[in-house]
Amino acid sequence: MDSSLFLGYTTFIYLAATVCYAALTVFRVERLGLFATGLTIIGILTNSIGIGLRWNESYQQGIGYVPLSNMYESLVFFAWTIAVVYLAIEYIYKTKYLGSYIVSFAFITMAYASFSTEFSKEIKPLLPALQSNWLAAHVITCFIGYAAFTIAAGLAILYLARAGGSAEKARAKPQASGTMILDLQQLDIIIYKMIMFGFLWLTAGIVTGAIWANSAWGTYWSWDPKETWSLITWFIYALALHARYTRGWSGTRMAWIALVGFLSVLFTYYGVNFLLSGLHSYGGK
């Protein structure tokens, strides 16, 4: 029983859950909804077991680290966070309507992590600077934030598509409780809440990253490109929050800001590694 087996299952369980949620919105059979939620929970469990086993395997190989130390591992954790945040949304808003949409991100992330050849999936020893609990805290907090921003952006696309479509009124009629379609206003609120939630975690991510850098190098901020991009992302979401809170921006404009913010997240997490040079070890290596 090794971690890659479980993480492999996880990919397909998230796919199955996505399909069930999609089927639910088409056929509106309550039982499908139970099934979809059940699959998501099982997916989260196998995902957790996969991470746990990988942790254990790293110890067996005499390396021993929190499995959040390279691109592959961070993606696996990212998928886990998306699925968990989605379940929270399903629980709080009492609807499975967003399931096919959001859980598919967890699936895509896992599929990308498993099948991409851009980065190694091996458990590799960590360089001395990366052996720090602050690093683990840094990755966890950042990725919770990124997951929230990803969901916000996904919902923003949904929002824009629906706000642009004229069929809106016809589709907003009430459904059986489990498949209740959220109206635009509810979507807008969830997007805003995801941004707030993500902003808090991104802030915690930048803070723990700064503390880690200070304990390893004696500098909490060195304007390296990745740091700077996380600050840029932070500024963009700060702008979004102020626009909403003090100027009442909402709806389409907030959806666009959520998208711009997400592009910045993508660049911080992914683009910087390939396009700019810096300290951070993530990336193809």
Added chain:
Amino acid sequence: MTLKENPIVELFSSVRFAFFIISLLVVTSIIGTILPQGQPLGLYMEKYGQANAIILEILGFTNTYTSIWFQSLLLLLCLNLVVCSLDRIPQVIKFIKKDNLGADIAKLKRNKDKIVFTSKGDTQTVETAVHAALDQKGWKTHSKRNANFFLLFSEKGAWSRLGAYLVHVSILVILFGAVIGSTFGFKAFVMVPEGEAVNSITSRKDEQTQIPLPFTLRCDAFDIDYYANGMPKEYRSDLVALEGDKEVVKKQITVNDPFNYSGLTFYQSSYEPVSNQYTVQITKQSPSGEKNQKNRIGQKKYVAPFKKHTVQDYQARYEIIGTGADGHGHGPYKIWFDDELGEPVEFIAEDKQPTTIKRGDTSYSFTMKQRFATGLQVVKDPGVWIVYGGFGLMLVGMYMAFFMSHRRLWIAIEKTGAIVTLILSGSANKNQAGFSKTLEDIAHGLLNEKTLKLRRM
């Protein structure tokens, strides 16, 4: 013209100006990550052409984040935060401290979020029961008897209204800490060969400047551990702080675990082999030496290769005649050895592995290693705890701003004829849906209170 009407004060208290400044910070920061930073002018000329390079240099884009205009933008952001907060905080505090018992019953009746009950009980029982029911749910009530109705008020989370300002103040605190750090602190480095001590360090800002240390720092040992695949696992140095000749503190540092002493922090940052120097440790074990210590640990010596050295206590001589082919200071070493007990011998010693040679009843153990100098980053940053304090404030403030809300609850009890009317009403500045649930919850509790004989309208 009052202060508030001053157009500059007005500008600095506006959120519109904040949008402008933060957007500028975003755009310039992006440029700073695209252009290489802090390179010599020549490199920019090569890349962008002579004229462009000079323009970039003059505009400060070759050192964006330390340029005057970038720091001015940060200063403007701070001014914006200060003025904006001074402008608004008094109102917020006034709101928090507001006497909510002044509410008028007609207004409460107009409130959208309200639940109305009637009861046939007497006012006195209803009043005390409601009081108790709220207390039980953690709502501490204040009350006021008006001419025609009795009013209870309770609130939670009033101070969460200051969450946003706590975040704003935390930004000022963090930047203040950074300024303290760069004004009163410094960054420096020093290479300390194993077995040696230093009294000064070299400034990073200007490598000609030596900064004296207020104590003596000695490095007793430096070592590298490797993983099986050859990647470095750990760099560590054994450091000792000495006041005069007295050892005050000893500490083994590794990359994520620096040494703090006397306001300075020493970080493991690099290392280099000391050329032509090896660390040799020799111990002797002899059956006749039982009255001496068994396994006597020899002292560490730093020696040059290709030269004869005596083992002082043991009347023996040795020479390192081969230092390993890899040239990285990992051995193996070839050693020539001679003492009075026999013919000279040559043997191989692996890096850091004790190698034993027998001379009759006596054995000698050799442990060989490259001599290193440890590279230490030395930081004095009296502002770092201020910065960390700011981090804490910021997270607490955000939690307050995002996840706590100011919830207010009014209950008016009015007697008209034989009927007591009870109006439960409230408001929350955030998460109204959650608050409506809370109201329902309280209503439920009241309905279950059988003595009240309430009927929901």
